[in-house]
């Protein structure tokens with residue numbers, strides 16, 4: 001996952017090359033990211049970990065084209081986001097990137113199915129029915145498709161949000177603390193579906209979390225501290241992640 005910029009073979013669904021992000025100016029300036037280089041391999045589930053304020057959300061927002069960088073470059077697939085105008089960036093976000101947030105952000109007046117297909121409808125795209133069926137079955141929502149969000153549990157609502165993020169078959173899915181609002185059982189369910197979407201649907205997922213148990217579902221973890229990548233871990237387990245976080249916070 002260390003970014004080997006010299007290797008043209010490595011395929012990253014998204015990567016950051018020497019990305020810095022500074023909020024504010026003068027005395028109030030905060031360097032949230034300090035020359036971060038990291039790549040997220042296609043078809044893998046990567047967790048971004050680190051103490052509160054270490055730059056996790058900032059990194060994710062920059063990678064997803066939701067925020068601009070102060071310096072450096074972000075690529076989604078082969079596309080350098082800095083070369084895109086607003087319209088092209090909006091289109092890339094819509095067509096190639098999926099988002100899952102802590103708050104599910106479902107529309108209350110729409111059914112589960114209507115929420116799932118909303119990004120496609122907004123883009124004027126016809127759903128790929130076979131793909132959509134596969135996504136719905138992977139997240140186990142078939143019996144709930146006509147329900148509105150208020151008729152669903154938190155875990156079910158987040159599963160709708162997962163399905164919505166996958167519906168466009170994006171190049172990469174970004175999840176920021178996706179289980180932050182869920183109890184541990186519902187959280188485990190959602191993490192299991194994220195895992196399955198990588199294993200069964202070959203999706204690429206980048207998940208920001210401070211929860212070692214959540215990181216245990218990922219193929220690898222990168223650790224941020226003070227805007228720097230300070231470590232990486234292959235095959236993270238909750239226990240090893242917890243130990244590593246203790247040294248970062250201690």
Ligand SMILES: Nc1ncnc2c1ncn2[C@@H]1O[C@H](COP(=O)(O)OP(=O)(O)O)[C@@H](O)[C@H]1O
Pocket residue numbers: 023024030031032050051052053054055056057058059
């Ligand atoms: N919009 C903003 N304006 C000013 N400072 C910000 C803004 N967003 C984040 N920061 C600062 O940048 C640093 C990294 O924040 P963030 O990426 O949210 O960390 P994390 O997600 O790891 O908790 C923190 O010091 C935070 O206070």
Ligand SMILES: [Mg+2]
Pocket residue numbers: 056057058
């Ligand atoms: Mg955050």
